[in-house]
Amino acid sequence: MKILFVSESDRFNDGCGQMLLTGSELRSRGHEVLFALPGTGTAGRRIAAAGFPVRDLRIRHDYDLLRALKLRALCALERPDLIHAHHPRAHAVCLLAKSLGASAPLVVTRRIIFRIRRNPFSLLKYRSRRIARFIAVCAAAKNELVKAGVPERRVEILPSAVDxxxxxxxxxxxxxxxxxxxxxxxxxxxxxxxxxxxxxxxxxxxxxxxxxxxxxxxxxxxxxxxxxxxxxxxxxxxxxxxxxxxxxxxxxxxxxxxxxxxxxxxxxxxxxxxxxxxxxxxxxxxxxxxxxxxxxxxxxxxxxxxxxxxxxxxxxxxxxxxxxxxxxxxxxxxxxxxFSVSVVTDRLEALYQAVLRP
Structure with missing residues (x-):
């Protein structure tokens, strides 16, 4: 598989740590993993130092049309089998890129448990059928997704991994x-x-x-x-x-x-x-x-x-x-x-395969 990880994070936070950890494990299993995120931030530099291709993508907000167009062009060039959005703005811009023609299936990870806003734009962001699968890192995160109208069958609990x-x-x-x-x-x-x-x-x-x-x-x-x-x-x-x-x-x-x-x-x-x-x-x-x-x-x-x-x-x-x-x-x-990285990546790999072969 060729997998595109997308994030708006400039700082190397826990979510970026998970991208790097699971990305490294996926790479060791023969998959190709590339990243789209701010290339000059601490996250981009650290991921690039680990030998991954990093495409500079500086997502400013949920409705960043310019970055959505850039992401669509990146997908046309790289032809990933699957897009995985790891942070909230990446979720929104990946969804926008898909509405503009990016064809790879989209997986979205939600790591926070705060209540999802009920305004029309937020509900569209979560209820869109263009999202093949949500990953919730814990039961509380899954509950918030379901309460916001995401069908339970499209949400899988998959915790963060540890090395x-x-x-x-x-x-x-x-x-x-x-x-x-x-x-x-x-x-x-x-x-x-x-x-x-x-x-x-x-x-x-x-x-x-x-x-x-x-x-x-x-x-x-x-x-x-x-x-x-x-x-x-x-x-x-x-x-x-x-x-x-x-x-x-x-x-x-x-x-x-x-x-x-x-x-x-x-x-x-x-x-x-x-x-x-x-x-x-x-x-x-x-x-x-x-x-x-x-x-x-x-x-x-x-x-x-x-x-x-x-x-x-x-x-x-x-x-x-x-x-x-x-x-x-x-x-x-x-x-x-x-929670070991091998166990979590086994489950992540199985989820990707299920998305690609529905």
Whole structure:
């Protein structure tokens, strides 16, 4: 197969990471993968550095006619068997290109769980029969598509993939980590209201009373904004705010527990990474977290926005090394079984083949 991946993303975000990871796996299986996205951004440069053809396409908005015409011309030149749009504006412009004559079947991935607008243009974008298949990364994302009028038969849940090999060394390092105070509890992800970073800060005091010296680690874009909240709560000495980091596997290797107290959440890639690294997890039971974490089996699930319950669950895990190791081992096994890049690409390949042979 010849597959064209399309994105408007200039920055190398999680979605672009998935494009590169699954694209690399598809290429290793003999498929031809090319990319259309901003060629000079960090995403385009990183993908090109991996040896993929990158065609510069700078999508400005959903109704970018010039880029739709450029995409149609690219399809006429490259003749891909299939187009796969990976981000919202790419979805709209790929659909517009198809209405202008691009003939390859279109697959669209939706990674977010926010409510789809009900205006006529948005509904047309999602209900169009020109879209052969939607990929939803979690059940909550699929539910939003179906509520917007997409026939359920045209939506398949396919999670983000993880390269397990990246976590072999950190996992081995964690196995040598002494499970004893002072503990390190981490949350990795950009700061936004729905990520619940403040909930973990609010849970810190009872955790510190039970385990003095515990350190709370925050890594991700804009986490510097948490400094004021930490100061107000008197937690400066107990908090490490690291900002955006590229060495996530190594950071995970130094954690005793991973926390994800989200208020809203799509598929939680940071949680998948933590489980791949063998870190026990406590998380809020919202959105795509429930696709990853099985309560009492692969982690502990707590109500969202409840710092008291979060603190109780954290203390429970840190008080019981046997429980912590059981949750971590079960989580690792499930990630290997359902989220590894080979497994996810098997399913993606099958979906492509089904689209091409309806």
């Amino acid at each position: 397990m090999g990246l976590y072999d060394a950190p996992r081995q390092a964690r196995e040598a980590l002494r499970f004893a105070p002072p503990f390190r509890i981490g949350i990795i992800g950009h700061h936004a209201w729905h990520k619940g970073h403040e909930v973990l800060l609010e849970a810190a005091r009872p955790i510190l009373e039970r385990f003095p010296g515990t350190v709370f680690v925050f890594a991700g874009r804009d986490t510097e904004k948490l400094r004021r909240k930490a100061a107000v709560l008197g937690l400066n000495a107990s908090v490490e705010i690291l900002g955006e980091r590229a060495d996530v596997p190594e950071l995970l290797a130094g954690l005793h527990l991973f926390a994800m107290p989200s208020i809203q959440q799509g598929l939680p890639y940071a949680l998948i990474e933590a489980q791949a690294a063998g870190v026990p997890a406590v998380a809020a039971g919202v959105g795509g977290i429930l696709d990853v974490l099985l309560n009492e089996e692969t982690g502990l699930v707590v109500p969202p926005q409840d710092s008291g319950k979060l603190a109780e669950a954290v203390i429970r895990v840190l008080s019981d090394e046997t429980l912590a190791r059981r949750l971590a081992a079960n989580g690792l096994e499930r990630i290997q079984r359902e």
